[in-house]
Amino acid sequence: MRPFNLLEEKNIKILTSENIEMCFLMPTATGLQKSIMDATTPFRLFLYERGIHDYGTQGQGPQHKQIIRSHIASENGFISSQASLYRPITKNGDPRIWFTGLKKYADTNDILGIFVFEMELYVLNLTKLDIEQILNGIIVTPVADLIRSISQSANKVAQELLFKIRTIAARGQIQAIGTGDTAIGRTLETLLGIAMNSRQEPDYKGIELKSFRDKRGNRKTLFAKVPDWNLSKFKSSAEILNQFGYKRGDDFKLYCTVSTLKPNSQGLFLRIDAKLDQLIETSQELKIGDFAIWQLATLHAELKKKHKETFWIAADSVTINEVEYFCFTKIEHTRSPIVSQFDLLLEQGIITLDHLIKRTSNGKTIKERVIEKGPLFKIKPDKLELLFPPSVKYSLR
Known part of the structure; x- marks a missing residue:
């Protein structure tokens, strides 16, 4: 994967501060043409740890393909998609993934941030989206609303713990x-x-x-x-x-x-x-x-x-x-x-x-x-x- 540019770094920092845990994928020119992406080792581990999918136990061939409901983010909302997770019969069954409709929202070598919410996958194109503008916009979009909801839920425990430690420190x-x-x-x-x-x-x-x-x-x-x-x-x-x-x-x-x-x-x-x-x-x-x-x-x-x-x-x-x-x-x-x-x-x-x-x-x-x-x-x-x-x-x- 190529180094992140300034916008991508800014987006990742903002999303991390909002408690969005992501893994990253980068579609290649060949991948976009053939509608395939390699499911990298970090990505496979990301899915496994969250109970979404285990490539290690998946058989090869189309009969073993798994479909996960997914969503691709735009500036105004989410577009419904499906993630196809499979291992082809050829090339040692190297793990693959693809999101339907992705070609409309991603170009070659774009950085995609993938996160999980309620056992569904969400795709953010960190190369094209400006997360700061989405979160600070006058109109609250579904993307901003979901990010804020995840952040607020995650912060409850941290604020509770911070209060207890402040009381001890006092x-x-x-x-x-x-x-x-x-x-x-x-x-x-x-x-x-x-x-x-x-x-x-x-x-x-x-x-x-x-x-x-x-x-x-x-x-x-x-x-x-x-x-x-x-x-x-x-x-x-x-x-x-x-x-x-x-x-x-x-x-x-x-x-x-x-x-x-x-x-x-x-x-x-x-x-x-x-x-x-x-x-x-x-x-x-x-x-x-x-x-x-x-x-x-x-x-x-x-x-x-x-x-x-x-x-x-x-x-x-x-x-x-x-x-x-x-x-x-x-x-x-x-x-x-x-x-x-x-x-x-x-x-x-x-x-x-x-x-x-x-x-x-x-x-x-x-x-x-x-x-x-x-x-x-x-x-x-x-x-x-x-x-x-x-x-x-x-x-x-």
Whole structure:
């Protein structure tokens, strides 16, 4: 897909700020002539995650074609359409899609933004439409009305959560619950009435909470994801620990940061294989080489699931009589990560990986166990704007 132009970028920013989650397609000259478009990997994942369609289980041939009710936006309203989703018998059954009537509203290399509402597909030609004019026009069109309705519905939970955190922040210094890096998150979640558990879903009604001590400048955790052990040379965190770990006190551990820029002190580094769409962790030891693999599509899916909507909550930390207290100061509210940026930020060392593996004794028997708190994918603290569309910032003071 070609780079976005200024109008397309503006449209995407506005729609993102209105809580419209989109995926993008670009019709080619051949595609318009033959009435076909490739259903790209991000687009297929977009449909699958929303329960619209699973190309992975679809058979080849016209008898397996699926039809989804769709709508193509114009400046004045929506034109009824149908999306045909199919896999041809030829060319390995490469997934295809087409919208009836699209040729009247799209030219070669136009950028189409696709979103889902009530299990139907909506098509916005971001190259031709000016979303700002549509939303700010004197006459309220069906397009503007739908966008505003989706936005207002999505904002209800965010406003509810913002009110609760403002109420907490108004209390000033609050004694920490627990100690260490996890204390701030545990404290805030307890105050919000969120029970501690090991779930992977967002914390508050679909909104992920990421709280942090503001003055430390630490990298921000995006998500945790173990390698695909079926593809990897090493088949467990314990094997990685055995190979690269070191003794610290009573523990045998591997706590380190790994990036694509250069090997760390353990000789570990990351690289991206663009042909295989994989992130690979490698050792400088030639006899080991590549030992852990993540499918990039899996990491993209985890990022989108975890950070569909996130409150990044900063707090000042002060210690009084050896007891830590937090004062919550500000929130950065992000939505819909730009998945295509994830790989680039990995390559530039802005997103890195942390191993947090250790082997400990339970203190009662000689039996030991391996604990894995990661691997954690983290981003530099001042680089969120490179991964997310423009955010909304709130002061809690």
